[in-house]
Amino acid sequence: xxxxxxxxxxxxxxxxxxxxxxxxxxxxxxxxxxxxxxxxxxxxxxxxxxxxxxxxxxxxxxxxxxxxxxxxx
Numbered sequence: 741x742x743x744x745x746x747x748x749x750x751x752x753x754x755x756x757x758x759x760x761x762x763x764x765x766x767x768x769x770x771x772x773x774x775x776x777x778x779x780x781x782x783x784x785x786x787x788x789x790x791x792x793x794x795x796x797x798x799x800x801x802x803x804x805x806x807x808x809x810x811x812x813x
Contacts, residue, residue: 741797741798741799742759742760742761742797742798742799742800743759743760743761743762743763743765743766743795743796743797743798744757744758744759744766744795744796744797744798744800745757745758745766745767745769745770745791745794745795745796746758746794747770747773747774749794750770750774750787750790750791750794752774752778754777754778756773756777758770758773759798759800760800763792763795766795767788767791767792767795770791771783
């Protein structure tokens, strides 16, 4: 099962979702997003703990929705 972290779970008014195969990958994606979009430079230990606790199991659907593939009816 994949892992998910929503930017809004971290207190931002933002609909970004990091969804990856592992919690560590989600954390890296979320940090990159926070730095690029929200201008954050440093993450306190408290922020790191909050982010890791907010990661949840998920079934991630690619942007654009679910595509069952060819031949599906």
